[in-house]
Amino acid sequence: MRHILSILLENEAGALSRVAGLFSARNYNIESLTVAPTEDKTLSRMTIVTTGSDDIIEQITKQLNKLIDVVKVIDLNESDHIERELMLIKVRATGKDREEMKRMAEIFRGHIIDVTEKTYTIEMTGPGHKLDAFIKAIDPALILETVRTGASGIGRGERILKV
Amino acid sequence: MELTGAEILTRCLAEEGVEYVFGYPGGAVLEIYDAIFRQDKFRHVLVRHEQAAVHAADAYSRSSDKVGVALVTSGPGATNAVTGIATAYMDSIPMVVISGQVNRPAIGLDAFQEVDMVGITRPCVKHNFLVKDISQLAETIKKAFYIAASGRPGPVVVDIPKDVTQQKAKFSYPASIQMRAYTPAQKGHPGQIKKAAQLLLDAKRPLLYIGGGVVLGNAADEVREISRMLGLPVTNTLMGLGAHPGNDQQNIGMLGMHGTFEANMTMQNCDVLLAVGARFDDRVISVPQHFLSSPKKIIHIDIDPSSIAKRVKVDVPIVGHVKDVLADLIGAIQQSDHKQADITNWWKQIEAWRAPNSLHFDQGSDIIMPQFVVQKLYEVTGGNAFVTSDVGQHQMFAAQYYRFPEPKRWINSGGLGTMGFGLPAAMGVKLAHPDADVCCITGEASIQMNIQELSTCKQYHVPVKVINLNNRYLGMVRQWQEFFYGNRYSESYMDALPDFVKLAEAYGHVGMRIDKPADVEGALREAMALKDRLVFMDFLTDQQANVFPMVQNGKGLTQMDLPPHMRNLQIAPPTPVNERDYGNLC
Numbered sequence: 001m002r003h004i005l006s007i008l009l010e011n012e013a014g015a016l017s018r019v020a021g022l023f024s025a026r027n028y029n030i031e032s033l034t035v036a037p038t039e040d041k042t043l044s045r046m047t048i049v050t051t052g053s054d055d056i057i058e059q060i061t062k063q064l065n066k067l068i069d070v071v072k073v074i075d076l077n078e079s080d081h082i083e084r085e086l087m088l089i090k091v092r093a094t095g096k097d098r099e100e101m102k103r104m105a106e107i108f109r110g111h112i113i114d115v116t117e118k119t120y121t122i123e124m125t126g127p128g129h130k131l132d133a134f135i136k137a138i139d140p141a142l143i144l145e146t147v148r149t150g151a152s153g154i155g156r157g158e159r160i161l162k163v
Numbered sequence: 164m165e166l167t168g169a170e171i172l173t174r175c176l177a178e179e180g181v182e183y184v185f186g187y188p189g190g191a192v193l194e195i196y197d198a199i200f201r202q203d204k205f206r207h208v209l210v211r212h213e214q215a216a217v218h219a220a221d222a223y224s225r226s227s228d229k230v231g232v233a234l235v236t237s238g239p240g241a242t243n244a245v246t247g248i249a250t251a252y253m254d255s256i257p258m259v260v261i262s263g264q265v266n267r268p269a270i271g272l273d274a275f276q277e278v279d280m281v282g283i284t285r286p287c288v289k290h291n292f293l294v295k296d297i298s299q300l301a302e303t304i305k306k307a308f309y310i311a312a313s314g315r316p317g318p319v320v321v322d323i324p325k326d327v328t329q330q331k332a333k334f335s336y337p338a339s340i341q342m343r344a345y346t347p348a349q350k351g352h353p354g355q356i357k358k359a360a361q362l363l364l365d366a367k368r369p370l371l372y373i374g375g376g377v378v379l380g381n382a383a384d385e386v387r388e389i390s391r392m393l394g395l396p397v398t399n400t401l402m403g404l405g406a407h408p409g410n411d412q413q414n415i416g417m418l419g420m421h422g423t424f425e426a427n428m429t430m431q432n433c434d435v436l437l438a439v440g441a442r443f444d445d446r447v448i449s450v451p452q453h454f455l456s457s458p459k460k461i462i463h464i465d466i467d468p469s470s471i472a473k474r475v476k477v478d479v480p481i482v483g484h485v486k487d488v489l490a491d492l493i494g495a496i497q498q499s500d501h502k503q504a505d506i507t508n509w510w511k512q513i514e515a516w517r518a519p520n521s522l523h524f525d526q527g528s529d530i531i532m533p534q535f536v537v538q539k540l541y542e543v544t545g546g547n548a549f550v551t552s553d554v555g556q557h558q559m560f561a562a563q564y565y566r567f568p569e570p571k572r573w574i575n576s577g578g579l580g581t582m583g584f585g586l587p588a589a590m591g592v593k594l595a596h597p598d599a600d601v602c603c604i605t606g607e608a609s610i611q612m613n614i615q616e617l618s619t620c621k622q623y624h625v626p627v628k629v630i631n632l633n634n635r636y637l638g639m640v641r642q643w644q645e646f647f648y649g650n651r652y653s654e655s656y657m658d659a660l661p662d663f664v665k666l667a668e669a670y671g672h673v674g675m676r677i678d679k680p681a682d683v684e685g686a687l688r689e690a691m692a693l694k695d696r697l698v699f700m701d702f703l704t705d706q707q708a709n710v711f712p713m714v715q716n717g718k719g720l721t722q723m724d725l726p727p728h729m730r731n732l733q734i735a736p737p738t739p740v741n742e743r744d745y746g747n748l749c
Contacts, residue, residue: 010344013293014281025286055472062469068290068310071344163343 002031003057004083004153006161007046007064008071011037015069019046022067028052028060032085032150043071043163047152071163080156086123087131088113090145093120097142108134119144127151168297168328169198172261175304177204178336181232183223183594184208185216189236190276191263194328208594208623211615213240215587217247218613221256221318222574222588226549227595228381230311231258237265238276241322242283246581248318249287253578254402255379257316259307266326267295280322289317297330302337309340314347315467316379348466351483351491359437359462359479360495363393364502366435366460368509371395372418375402375577376440376465376485378570383407385489386439392496394506396513398426400441401562404573409566410546415513416522419447420714421559424521424729427712427720429513430454438463440485443474444578451475453719464488519729521712522563531680533557533632533704536687537564540602540630543687548600549574549592553585553609556638559710561604583612589627590620600628600691607633607701608657617670620697628690629699631663634706642709646724667699678703 009015016035023030031049038045050060057075064073076083093101094117105112105122108130114121124131128151135146155161166174172195176184185208188196199207210216213235220231231251235244241262251258265274281293290310292303300323307319363369377386383406390397390413397407398418407414416423418430430436430448436459441447448454451474462479463471471480481488526535537560540548550565551574552558558575567573574592576584589603610631620627632638640655664674673696677686683702690698711726725732 013295014285017282018285021285059469059473066467066469068342068345 001053001057002049002051002077004076004081004151005048005050005061005064005073006076006153007048007073008038008161008163009044009046009067010069010071011042011044012069015044016046018067018069019048019064022063023050023060026059026063028056034150034152040163045161047150049151072161074155074161076153076155079159081153082156083127083151083153084125085128085131085151086125086149087134088121088123088147089135089143090119090121091138092118092142092144094118097139101138101142104134104138108137110134164333165331166334167194167198168300168323168330168332169194171297171300171332171334172304172323172328173198173202173204174334175301175336176232177202179230179304179308181205182229183220184232184234185210185219185223185591186234187213187216187236187240189240189263191237191265191325192234192240192328194325195234195261195263195323207234208590208619210587210619212613213243214247214583215590215613215616215619217244217258217260218250218581218584218587219591219594220258220260221247221251222551222591223595224256224258225254225574225588226571226592229595230308231256231591233258233260235260235262236276237263237280237325238278240276241278241280245284245287248284248320250576250579250581250584251318252287252289254375254576255316256318257311258318259304259311260318260320262320262322263328264293264322264324267324268326270324280320284320287318288320289315291320291322293322294324294327297327297332300327300332301334302340305337305340306342310345314345315470348468348482349484349487351464351481351488353491355479355481356488356491356495359481359492360499361501362435362460362462362479363437364496364499365504367504367506368432368434369393369395369506370429370433370436371397372399372430372436372438372441373397373403373406374400374439374441377403377406378440380440380466380485381570382440382486382489383570385486385493389489389493389496392493393503394510395437396429396510398422398430400444400447400577401575402577403441404562405567405570408568410568415517417562418720419444420449421563421710421712422714423517423563424519424712424723424725425513425516427714427723428516431720432512434459436461439489440465442470445474448475449714449720450717453722519732521726521729523726523728526680528680530705531678531683531702533560533634533702533708534564535680536630536632536683536702536704537561537604539684539687540604541565543684543691544600544602548572548602549596551575551585551588551592551601551603553603553605553612554580554582555606555609556634556642556708556710557604557606557609557632559639560632563710582609585609586613586616586620586627586629589629590616590623590625593625593627594623602628602630604630604632606638607631607635607660607663608637614666617667617672617697617699621671624695626693626695626697629667629697631699631701632704633660633663633701634704634708635660636706638708639710645709646713646715663699663701667697672697672699674699674701676701676703
């Protein structure tokens with residue numbers, strides 16, 4: 001099953017590679033991984049999307065907690081949460097495709113952030129499946145380049161992850 | 164007054180009460196070696212290979228309550244240390260390894276003798292540091308010792324660039340350390356402990372299964388108390404030897420791949436299993452599917468939550484320091500108004516399993532059996548020696564026939580299975596316990612992996628006794644080739660062996676060759692009496708001897724290959740695969 005783990009860790013050199021190394025050394029799967037410092041510069045927040053049975057997720061959580069740099073780990077799947085991914089997608093936009101592409105971007109609530117005579121670059125955020133849906137909805141021959149971040153997640157409502 | 168980084172380091176080590184540093188100098192650590200020369204708080208032992216430095220520090224720690232310390236230079240010095248670090252990591256040994264690094268401006272530029280030590284050791288340390296700023300050096304060393312020794316112990320690497328050792332700064336050593344991300348558990352959950360007490364009192368077929376955690380956690384007294392109190396049979400892992408006296412009637416011996424018949428049968432048939440500081444390793448329970456026979460209830464006490472439910476499902480998990488948790492559990496049992504279930508029939512069954520003596524062997528008059536040498540060593544030393552071992556058949560014979568009455572006397576590479584461990588380990592133990600008898604049980608193949616340390620032993624007058632069980636084969640490899648590869652002895656025969664007696668003499672020690680069973684005891688007595696000399700005893704042993712009992716890979720614990728005298732025994736049918744779903748745990 002797909003799980004989204006949220007981790008607070010010390011913002012120190014090598015912390016990311018300890019986490020990534022743990023996954024590869026123990027044969028766990030990483031679907032995506034995003035990390036950046038938080039409002040507290042000494043802490044980074046990392047979101048990892050992974051898959052596995054409940055037992056494996058339990059082991060992953062325990063092993064993560066064992067790392068000296070890891071301050072806290074939660075499994076966002078345990079309650080309501082929000083997930084967002086960012087995609088930058090460059091598409092060919094000429095002739096009749098130009099207007100169509102603009103309409104599609106609007107339908108998906110994307111923003112065109114760069115325009116040339118022949119191309120649009122669209123910024124789009126949302127859960128991964130929405131971004132997938134956009135890619136599916138447009139003519140694949142028109143896609144020039146796609147860049148996606150991994151998912152970032154946060155608990156809904158009062159639920160927070162903080163030191 | 165300002166001190167150099169190197170001086171700060173030596174002062175930190177002194178503050179930590181370090182007695183010995185095992186190491187080898189080189190370019191990146193010359194400043195540190197100069198500071199060592201100018202201090203008198205601790206001694207340095209110059210080994211002949213960095214791997215040996217780490218093993219010696221490791222064994223120094225295993226046999227005492229101290230953190231072992233090793234010091235190596237950058238590049239090849241650092242990589243040579245990695246096997247030792249991984250060995251300590253697998254067995255959770257508290258250790259600090261200091262490695263030199265090239266000057267900070269040169270890091271990452273493929274400088275001479277540069278290697279990414281932090282990167283290379285990441286998967287086999289509890290934690291590691293690269294000291295980038297001299298202002299952090301003292302605090303980093305404090306953290307390193309704290310992390311190494313607390314919680315589930317383990318090795319910590321501190322990589323120090325040469326220019327940091329040369330810089331100057333004010334020295335102040337923090338009295339204590341606070342780390343928000345690292346707060347190891349101590350006390351077990353009272354509710355869980357109560358539940359465990361209940362289960363144990365209700366058990367009709369209980370078993371206490373103990374591992375290295377009991378040795379590391381100094382919980383042997385508590386183990387003895389709870390086993391006495393409830394009359395529990397006790398089995399131990401390879402790492403748990405001595406955590407409960409091997410010569411005690413309630414001790415049914417080691418379990419697992421080369422465990423006794425009675426231990427494995429008891430393990431498989433018990434109804435309540437109390438696992439303490441043991442992690443259900445594959446060499447202990449083989450595959451989980453075969454191990455679990457229903458209605459077995461498992462109570463698992465461990466300081467490391469990730470060790471619980473890693474290989475088998477657990478009914479009552481208790482995270483905490485084994486010594487504290489056991490003390491609380493003993494209290495909970497005493498306070499319970501529940502009466503203990505009758506376990507006399509269980510003991511009758513265990514005695515029936517014990518009766519055929521699965522460790523029996525025949526010592527004829529012609530060829531020395533390796534088991535016989537260990538058995539005689541046990542008698543000659545009265546069980547009081549510290550015994551280190553290498554890895555292979557001799558290690559299993561040592562574990563099976565030397566019935567350790569005390570913890571911390573058995574020093575071996577359990578998790579990683581490192582050949583070359585025994586001799587440097589014996590060195591470390593002897594330095595920690597100068598008045599004790601220290602014996603290294605080894606084989607002709609293992610000893611050659613770090614035999615150069617005979618030279619270190621000479622230089623520092625370390626009179627250990629080397630017991631070489633020489634069968635001219637990689638014994639365990641040969642055994643597996645007999646069992647699984649149709650006797651095709653591919654590359655397991657050691658030809659062109661050195662004359663070990665002459666070799667020992669060349670290093671300035673006493674060499675002995677023993678090839679008759681009748682001479683074994685006399686030779687051992689003579690060697691043990693030479694208190695101030697290293698004696699290398701080369702026992703020419705039976706080339707065919709195999710380790711029994713044996714559970715083959717993938718089989719259930721009760722599906723043992725038994726020694727010849729037990730082959731006609733009626734053994735219980737293999738336990739059926741359990742209904743509980745263990746699909747994803749193995």
